[in-house]
Amino acid sequence: MAQLLDGKAVAKTLKEEIRQEIAQWREKGVQPKLAVILVGDDPASVVYAKSKQKVSESLGMAFELFTLPADTAETEVLTLIERLNGDTQTHGIMIELPLPKHIAKERIMAAVLPEKDVDGVHPVNRGYILSGQKGLFPATPQSCIEILLRSGVEIAGKHVVIVGRGETVGKPLVFLILKHNATVTICHSKTPDLSYHTRQADILIAAVGRAKLIKKDMVKPGAVVVDAGINEIPGGICGDVDFEAVKDVAGLISPVPGGVGSLTTALIMRNVLQGIALQRGNQK
Numbered sequence: 001m002a003q004l005l006d007g008k009a010v011a012k013t014l015k016e017e018i019r020q021e022i023a024q025w026r027e028k029g030v031q032p033k034l035a036v037i038l039v040g041d042d043p044a045s046v047v048y049a050k051s052k053q054k055v056s057e058s059l060g061m062a063f064e065l066f067t068l069p070a071d072t073a074e075t076e077v078l079t080l081i082e083r084l085n086g087d088t089q090t091h092g093i094m095i096e097l098p099l100p101k102h103i104a105k106e107r108i109m110a111a112v113l114p115e116k117d118v119d120g121v122h123p124v125n126r127g128y129i130l131s132g133q134k135g136l137f138p139a140t141p142q143s144c145i146e147i148l149l150r151s152g153v154e155i156a157g158k159h160v161v162i163v164g165r166g167e168t169v170g171k172p173l174v175f176l177i178l179k180h181n182a183t184v185t186i187c188h189s190k191t192p193d194l195s196y197h198t199r200q201a202d203i204l205i206a207a208v209g210r211a212k213l214i215k216k217d218m219v220k221p222g223a224v225v226v227d228a229g230i231n232e233i234p235g236g237i238c239g240d241v242d243f244e245a246v247k248d249v250a251g252l253i254s255p256v257p258g259g260v261g262s263l264t265t266a267l268i269m270r271n272v273l274q275g276i277a278l279q280r281g282n283q284k
């Protein structure tokens, strides 16, 4: 029976570190602040925005939520972003997705100053992740790495197999994992014989969005299994891994909920702090 990769415990440690760093900035006269822009009233986005507000405030981070009606013109959203880019009291800007159809997501993402782009979606940050330079990177791929390293799992030298090449999780994760000196295989919906590849993994990471896709016979005995998936099922959520079956063969496994997802909001807060350092030319 596998041991758990306990996302809640890792998140607690991480939040304590962030709380301390925020306190240090405040002692220097800087009040770290995150601004979240919500266009429309998508129920999940409202929940995510409120959750960020709660975590921000519990850590001593200032927070401002800009709620705009669903029919807001794109130019109006861009004007708000422009204002927040120039506001020295705002250190992180996040736009909740999805945006209404009449707003071009790419134009909005590219409008945020890269040093304030705490979601790690600006093309410049996308480039930095490739080149290995300092930048702001998406929270969920970072969560996969943090949950491993902070649970004592060595990544260097391991064969990591990632299932999913999505823009939010799989693709950025490839480059973050490579930086940790793993050998990486990436699989997707067009990969023939997915099981063959997943069975080679020392560390298997699922980022697909298909409930319980990864079955017991797809996992090498003793492997570490990280589940980044979130799928709605009747009565709650589940991951991309068939947890109940796979836990009997894996060495370590992250649950859903209580795994990767537990870390993501904290890592957005950490991005705000990294953003402050970048905005100030890396001085802390």
Ligand code: NAP
Pocket (backbone or CB within 6 Å): 140, 163, 164, 165, 166, 167, 168, 169, 170, 187, 188, 189, 190, 194, 207, 208, 209, 210, 213, 228, 229, 230, 231, 240, 260, 261, 264
């Ligand atoms: P996405 O953009 O939809 O990408 C899904 C990927 O899975 C694609 O590369 C797709 O392949 C691949 N795929 C789909 N069906 C497959 C199959 N049967 N076999 C192998 N690969 C398959 O998803 P995403 O935004 O990256 O998100 C991935 C998962 O992470 C979702 O469950 C999402 O809910 C979750 N997520 C979690 C958090 C968190 O906080 N924990 C945050 C964001 C996302 P193709 O490229 O060939 O289409």
